[in-house]
Amino acid sequence: MTASSGLVSRRRAPVGTPPGTLIPDEKASPTTLRLTLIDDDAVEEIPRATIADVEDGIASGKRLWLDVVGLSDLDMLSELARIFSITPLALEDIHNTGQRPKVDIYGEHALVFMHMMSGNDVASKEQLAILFDRLHVVTFQERPEDCLDPIRRRLPAPQGRMRRGGAPYLAYAIIDTVIDAYFPLLESIGDRLETLEDEVTRDPKPNDVAQLHELKREMLVVKRALWPTREMLATMTREDFDLVPAAVNLYLRDTYDHAVQLIDIVETYRELTSGLLDLYLSSISTRMNEVMKVLTIVSTIFIPLTFLAGVWGMNFDTSASPWNMPELSAYYGYPLALLSMAVVGMMLALYFRWKKWL
Structure with a gap:
């Protein structure tokens, strides 16, 4: 045998x-x-x-x-x-x-x-x-x-x-x-x-x-x-x-x-x-850390943008009070909102770059 x-x-x-x-x-x-x-x-x-x-x-x-x-x-x-x-x-x-x-x-x-x-x-x-x-x-x-x-x-x-x-x-x-x-x-x-x-x-x-x-x-x-x-x-x-x-x-x-x-x-x-x-x-751990770092940075950048989108998405009636979201009636409200989001995102990216996180 x-x-x-x-x-x-x-x-x-x-x-x-x-x-x-x-x-x-x-x-x-x-x-x-x-x-x-x-x-x-x-x-x-x-x-x-x-x-x-x-x-x-x-x-x-x-x-x-x-x-x-x-x-x-x-x-x-x-x-x-x-x-x-x-x-x-x-x-x-x-x-x-x-x-x-x-x-x-x-x-x-x-x-x-x-x-x-x-x-x-x-x-x-x-x-x-x-x-x-x-x-x-x-x-x-x-x-x-x-x-x-x-x-x-x-x-x-x-x-x-x-x-x-x-x-x-x-x-x-x-x-x-x-x-x-x-x-x-x-x-x-x-x-x-x-x-x-x-x-x-x-x-x-x-x-x-x-x-x-x-x-x-x-x-x-x-x-x-x-x-x-x-x-x-x-x-x-x-x-x-x-x-x-x-x-x-x-x-x-x-x-x-x-x-x-x-x-x-x-x-x-x-x-x-x-x-x-x-x-x-x-090497696999280092590669995973790099991926997680990129994902974390992207998530961090979008946190304030999500906050702004949430604020402007509350839709309070402006006719009931002048304090209720006056941006909703602004003529350039939508472009200005996008521009402000882009500025916030760029400032965060520049800050991460300055801190050598990117």
Whole structure:
């Protein structure tokens, strides 16, 4: 079953299911194996490998990178678990995507969980599990799209570190590539923030608020992926983490610095987004105040004019008394009344201008 709350979507077993149970997922991509055999002389790639190819590769003694794409074939996953000594609990974590980034140690191999971005939006996020020991690397990903093509292009280089650095270095290279893939995503978010900043400053619209909230949600997803990743990298760089040689540990520390840098960028963008929301509300409030000021001034100008119109509209009979509205019988009474109203209105407008209310 799948638990979803908008920001979090995770497939998990029903309540009460025994630990290590694999629940089929109809939406999972078909499972394919991409096997790369590595030695000092050559790199051989088998795009559509079988379980037999994997077993032959292990028997050959060569270093190998097995990329498992799609998690729908439970029988194949179970067979791979048998070959690489993956415990049922670890296999359950691999299959039930949405795990918190972490690293677990299982005897002679380590299992790393990460959130991988294969595109420039958070919708491309997927779980990547990396199993490695001193000779083999196995990656499990949800979909065919990934950000690991640079690794595949660098592997054939005869004198490259990836070719001769062993499985721990290859695992580091994969982790580093996944971390670096966050930079284009954050650059895209930064460009959208700059555009929104110009729009909010120049002409704020209600749609800007929806876009700002969407950016905040995306950055929350990125933050939830990066903070535990930093903890995972800190664990891997400790001196007591024996599966990573000292030479590779140095590179992992650089990857840790990249993760810290990414977290700083996310926090900066989140503060900028909150500032833009405050700027939007301030701009709308200022615009409303300007409108209310104009309406108040217009109303104030018309108050004495309404008073005059009310006085002259009482219509007392002038024949009954000379004190009863003598203006009603004046030959130029109507033009004079309009002129007096215009003079009063202009004097009030000039007074407001002098007080700098206009």
